[in-house]
Amino acid sequence: MAEPMKIRTTLKGDSADVRVLMVHPMETGLRKDASGSIVPMHFIQEVAVKVNGKLAIEGQISQAVSRNPVFSFRLKGVKAGDKLEIAWLDNKGERSQIETAIA
């Protein structure tokens, strides 16, 4: 089970800034470990942001995104208490999901 994401929303009028931290190694498959063997690829491929159950942002990402990715997004037409869901899926089929209320 992946470590939970950390999420913070800042509501300004009817738009909200969303910052989310995903705990993930984001291995490129190019890096070698201390013993000199290649660390296999392991990275998040898909990210989804939903507001009140509706898909707002869908991201496809590569191993070029830094370890423990932090994303900032901006949502429009939202209000306090709206349901925000963020999910990711990596190349090994591991996934994580978090749900919070916009505040």
Added chain:
Amino acid sequence: MNPLRRVTLQTVAALTAGLALPLRALAAWNKEAFQAKTAADALKNLGIASSAESKDVLIDAPQIAENGAVVPIEITSNVPNTKSIAIVIDKNPFPLAAKFDFSEGAAPYVKVNVKLGESSFVRVLAEAGGKFYSASREIKVTIGGCGG
């Protein structure tokens, strides 16, 4: 042990698993574009044949990055009705770094940390009304972020 508590925990676990499922229904990861080894191939696989330079696509990134493993890039598209934003790092082993699709309710804005293997041009392509608008920035890297 409280048997009711067991059942409740199991139910919660099952519900959580169910919630995660909708991600499967999303458009699949664009393997061809992400595994392309040149920026030109990546763009071709994204269906981007041509793009126009635009001042409405803004990239905020450092000119010089001390550490290529974590380079913050902030992108805003002021092109009306921007549907998607793609980030291409020309000199990376796999140039396509990310692509974001925005639906109604999301501003065409994203900030993300990326890795740069070496100093490179970073290109951003915004799609609006079936056309592509681009901007690029050169970022110099003192320590690469890919190998060991």
